[in-house]
Amino acid sequence: MKKYATIDSSNYPTIKVIFTGEQGNDDNFPFYMQEVKAVYEQQNKVVIMFDATNAVIPALKYQKMQGDWLKENEQLMKDYCLGTAYIIPNLIIRNVLKAIFTFQKQPVAYLVCKTMNDAEFWTKEQLNNDKN
Template sequence: MKQEYATIEIDEFPYVKVTFTGNAANDENFSDYLKNLKEIYTKRKRVAILFDASKAVFPGISFQKKQAKWLKDNEDLMKNYCAGTAYIIPNLIIRNVLKTIFKFQKQPVPYFVSSETSEAEDWLNQQLR
């Protein structure tokens, strides 16, 4: 059985929640994650995305670079439709991974990083207003 890298919930669109499962990244599940992330933008409507990295595991540098490339390749979509992204990251190592990804490619939309779910959700809701 395939182990997902992340799940994406769109039931409360335009509020989208991406939850990292704790499974290690591999070529297949990471590609699926990036493909599913792009599908969020197929509605061509304003969206706010919460990334819950509470269970995230350290992705190797090749996956960090793939994420950075995805940001670059989809920069226009994000600028046009994403109100902002909030990250729940209680783990300092994973926070540093995010910083590394943003060094490879700047985050093209406003973002907020917190270890608290309520703070991240509040910030996202403000972005949607």
């Protein structure tokens, strides 16, 4: 199975979810969501950067699945996520994200930006705010 996204926790507690450019399917999309949930299930505070630089537009059924996932895992996110940054240079994909958030609101602080630098700056602020 070709992965929809990879999870990089080498800079923990900053987690990077990097979309591979593979189209979502009935195998890789649920697997991606399980991997993200596993990050929260460690029950440690994290910030997550979703790097959608290479992302492809997911089919509507996967957009809905993502919205449902947000709803089902809302409490986990509130408990352990200090914020999520979405790196999305593509305007169309930024609009898809907005559509997903109409199905289910993002339960934690978030930033939608075009560059990794912006995301890194913002996530560091979120971590620093938690320490204060």
